[in-house]
Amino acid sequence: MIDLRRLHVLRAVAHYGTVTAAANALHFTPSAASQQIRQLARDLGVDLLEPQGRGVRLTPAAQSLLAHADAIQARWEQAELDLRADHGAPSGLLRACGFPVAVSVLLAPVAARLRTRHPRLSVRIQEAGVPESFDLLFEGEIDLAVVEATPHNPPLGDVRFDQQPLLDDPFDLVVPEDHPLAARERVDLAEAAHEDWIAPVPESPCRPHVLSACGAAGFTPDVVHHALDWNVTAHLVAHRLGVALIPRLAQLTPHLPVTRVCCTGNPHRKLLTCTRGGGAQRPAVAAALRELRELAPTTVV
Known part of the structure; x- marks a missing residue:
């Protein structure tokens, strides 16, 4: 045995x-x-x-x-x-985690909805990066994660994890509000090829997306500043220290003198829900997944 x-x-x-x-x-x-x-x-x-x-x-x-x-x-x-199936309303404890934007825009409002709709269900949220989220799932410390798709994630066929598409989060070109490209409705990234750039730090899962988008537009960005937080990036742009690609879900500090401009080619990152294999059918997890799928389309405008 x-x-x-x-x-x-x-x-x-x-x-x-x-x-x-x-x-x-x-x-x-x-x-x-x-x-x-x-x-x-x-x-x-x-x-x-x-x-x-x-x-x-x-x-x-x-x-x-x-x-x-x-x-x-x-x-x-x-x-x-x-x-444990009792065919009743979801109850007990649901533990969820996600990277900062996912917590702010998705998991926090979902937790509030679940609290209203399922009073017997308690939700605990933890901020965690993508690799840590998979570790927490593997260890049984959390039940549900919202992660970015990256080349370093476990393959979709890995039976330990059930990874499902949630939404595509477009990247916008963010420029100072008086920049020549700020008045454009849509811009080809190649038009920003000669700008100074602000990029995510090397360990950020978004850095490959930014570099790939620029590469697809035919250039390698001249990265002069690096930032981990999107609001730090936006403040650097506001001080005219460069331009940047920032995901649309990232909520920037209000009233910054910057402008988001849509990009041709729709560069984006993919967000996934992830549970342990076999865990998505738990009533609490299933309820959270339904709320996430209902909320996700309304978050990207």
């Missing part, structure tokens, strides 16, 4: 990439995590880890086992749902 707790340690090593990182996430010591995997290997009669440089990697047998382990986790989610 496989010990599911040991199997979860193996899943964590695959998710986080090292035994040490997995142990930290699970609040184990590295030696305790390694011992769990060694015992699982003895139970199964196969090697699950093999040396690689100064570390270890999963063996082909471990990779094969993981495919079954992820399916078992999804079935367990469904089993819990079946056991």
Whole structure:
């Protein structure tokens, strides 16, 4: 009989990439995590880890086992749902997370709607970046996340997560209000090729979108300033330090002397909802997903 707790340690090593990182996430010591995997290997009669440089990697047998382990986790989610189903109104605790714009524009109003429509349901929201959101889902710390689609996300076919499209968030060119392009209804980004640019910091999931949009317009932007927060970016634009691409969902400080201009080609980022595999059918999660899908089309104008 496989010990599911040991199997979860193996899943964590695959998710986080090292035994040490997995142990930290699970609040184990590295030696305790390694011992769990060694015992699982003895139970199964196969090697699950093999040396690689100064570390270890999963063996082909471990990779094969993981495919079954992820399916078992999804079935367990469904089993819990079946056991607790009472066909009543959503109730209990719903834990959600998202990056700052998602929390402000989507999750906060959805939580308010759920509180009104389902008084027995309690919602807890946590701000989290995209990689952290997947970690929190994997660890069972949250039930629902709103994330950006990035090249570093788990593939859509990863059965550990159920990722579904929510909305496309267009990027606008943001310029000082007296800039020659400010009077335009729509602009080709190539017309801003010779401007100084303000771009997201290198670790931001939006940076590749900005650089790709400029690349599609035929140029590499001359990035002279970097910012993490969209309002910081807008203040830099307001002081005529450059132009920027800013998602339409980002709510900027009112009365800044800047203008948003629509871009030809519709550069945008995709927002997704994400739950654990099998978790989207939980009444509380399903209610939140319905509210998100109802609200999302009204947020981008």
